[in-house]
Amino acid sequence: MAKASSKQITPKSEDFDRWYVDVIRRAELADYTPVAGCMVIRPYGFALWENTQRALDDMIKRTGHQNMQFPLFIPESLLVKEAEHVEGFAPEVAWVTQGGSEQLHERLAVRPTSETIICELYRKWIHSWRDLPVLINQWANVVRWEKRTRLFLRTTEFWWQEGHTFHETWEQARDEVDTMLGCYRELAEEWLAMPVIAGRKTASEKFAGAEYTLSIEAMMSDGWALQTGTSHHLGQNFTRAYDISYSGRDNTLLFPFQTSWGLSTRIIGGVIMAHGDDAGLILPPRVAPVQVIVVPIAQSGDAGGPVEEAAVRLEREAPSGVRLRVDRRDGIRPGEKYADWELRGVPLRVVVGARDLAEGRVTVVRRVDGEQQQLPLEGVAARLPGMLDEAQAAIRARAQRLLDERSVEVTDLDGLRQAFEVQPVFASGPFCDSPECELAVKQAVHALTVRVLRADRRPDGAPCLGCGRPADHVALFARAY
RNA sequence: CGGGGCGUGGCGCAGCGGUAGCGCACCUGGUUUGGGACCAGGGGGUCCCCGGUUCAAAUCCGGGCGCCCCGACCA
Structure with missing residues (x-):
């Protein structure tokens, strides 16, 4: 029976943006704050981020990197040394001009990213080829002054990791950039169940100061694209500007090649939009703060009875590593639980009630598709890890199906136009990567962008859909958040 | 930065000259419990701010401030 509308969230199909905000606030992932454009991540949302963080941090360590921490503030003189970089970030930088009651001699930028200060410090520390490679990472908050913000996707302050490395050769930096994009892909696909398309950004979309930028793009359930991780080959642009030089193997003075790569809390927004439905979140088990929720169906006067006994048994028998919780809240009926x-996206629900228990069974319901089964209480706890793996796979398969269904091939601008007439899609087609053709694409379909030049596809001599000259790439075109 | 809208308990709104109300949420007690319960009682608001008009302003007038939505720019 339909309840008062205030208990429900806006249906996705009715208004995707409102659905998104409703889910985040009702599931208590995050909320707005008195600070314009800044959000607060609440415990449930932070637990989700922490699980994501842990998975990525393990990969970062496994690939040989170490964590460290740099200052929040960057002196203006430092920030401006790499011309393209400053120009790119200038409109988004927040400045501190006063400390206590005293005016500062030099403005301090609140870090929008840390390349510049890291270069300044490593200038002191890198002297020899023996000091290379430098492989470091920091988990931090950064600030980019945004005119229009959205929870998780674009806020003035956000949280991320930024990796920074220095290498002897261009090729080593290239390999690093590839490796870390691979980690991001693994995180997105294996942990967050979001299939992604990887590739290189066009000149207009690359990181300010980079030689080139790689990214992974995931499809949200409305067909829009979300960039969920980026990896930049910085060449020697910064190391020359910041004068990081070292003595090489042949005793000549050299500049190292540099990379940086980042993944932010934005990816949480991706998880929400990729998997959620009208009932709320659908969280992949591997990162879900609560993986199994046990709902006891209490009967009046049976406190300490068989229902509670079964709940306790599940708690006790759940294999370590399974995040299981029993919902013992009183005065709330099972339906509401x-x-x-479901709103909070918990992958599995175990319903423990007298009726099933009389036959020695419990009911297990899977969040992603509502699939329901009665299983013997005996041994059910041991089966949870397997069921969680299946749920993870089901969420992934569902996202993959969406991506497949809403991906199209195009060969000309007309085809591109038609592809977007019905609904937003991921369109792929031969592309020459000229600024003119990029503009032509943007004009062909409103708000359309070149997401990436796909790493997994070759044009095989097909003509560019913009100019007709032989294309060097297959590009992914989509509307993007 | 251009266009539109809104500021009234925690949230969503009504009231539009006579001193503030509804739904949800919240608190207490009880009955309930296999899909968002019910009954009874209760707490909570300088009606965004400043000024003006009036016997009287949430309501009318002037000026601020804040927020949201739609467009141009962005992880």
């Missing part, structure tokens, strides 16, 4: 945990 179901709705509540």
Whole structure:
């Protein structure tokens, strides 16, 4: 039976943006704050981020990097040394001009990213080819002054990791950039169940100061693209500007090649939009703060009875590593508990009630598709890890199906136009990567962007869909957040 | 930065000259519990701010401030 509308969230199909905000606030992932454009990540949302963080941090360490921490502030003189970089970030930098009651002699930027200060410090520390490679990472918050913000996707302050490395050769930096993009792909696909398309950004979309930028792009369930991780080959642009030089193997003075790569809390927005439905979040088990919710169906006067006994048994028998919780809240009926945990995206629900218990069974319901089964209480706890793996796979498969269904091939601008007439899609087609053709694409379909030049596809001599000259790439075209 | 809209308990709104109300949420007690319960009681608001008009302003007038939505720019 339909309840008062205030208990429900806006249906996705009715208004995707409102659905998105409703889900985040009702599931208590995050909220607005008194600070314009800045959000607060609430415990449930932060637990989701922490699980994501842990998975990525392990990969960062496994690939040989170490964590460290740099200052929040960057002196103006430092920030401006790399021309393209400053120009790119200038409109988004927040400045500190006063400390206590005293005017500062030099403005301090609140870091929008840390390349510049890291270069300044490593200038002191890199002297020899033996000091290379430098492989470091920091988890930090950064500030980019945004005119228009959206929870998780674009806020003035956000949280991320930024990796920074220095290498002897261009090729080593290239390999690093590839490796880390691979980690991001693994995180997105294996942990967050979001299939992604990887590739290189066009000149207009690359990081300010980079030689080139790679990214992974995921499809949200409305067909829009979300860039969920980026990896930049910085060449020697910064190391020359910041005068990081070292003595090489042949005793000549050299500039190292540099990379940087980042993944932010934005990816949480991706998880929400990629998987969620009208009932709320659908979280992949590997990162879900609560993986299994046990709902006891209490009967009046049976405190300590068989229902509670079964709940306790599940708690005790759940294999370590399974994040299981029993919802013992009093005064809330089971239906409301179901709705509540569905909203929060918990992958599995175990319903423990007298009726099933009389036959020695419990009911297990999977969030992603509502699939329901009665299983013997005996041994059910041991089966949870397997069921969680299946749920993870089901979420991934569902996202893959969406991506497949809404991907199209195009060969000319007309085809591109037609592809977007019905609904937003991921369109792929031969592309020459000239600024003129990029503009032509943007004009052909409103708000359309070149997401990436796909790493997994070759044009095989097909003509560019913009100019007709032989294309060097297959580009992914989509509307993007 | 251009166009539009809105500021009234925590949230969503109504009231548009006579001193503030509804739904949800919240608190207490009880009955309930296999899909968002019910009954009874209760707490909570300088009606965004400043000024003006009036016997009387949430309501009318002037000026601020804040926020949201739609467009141009962006992880």
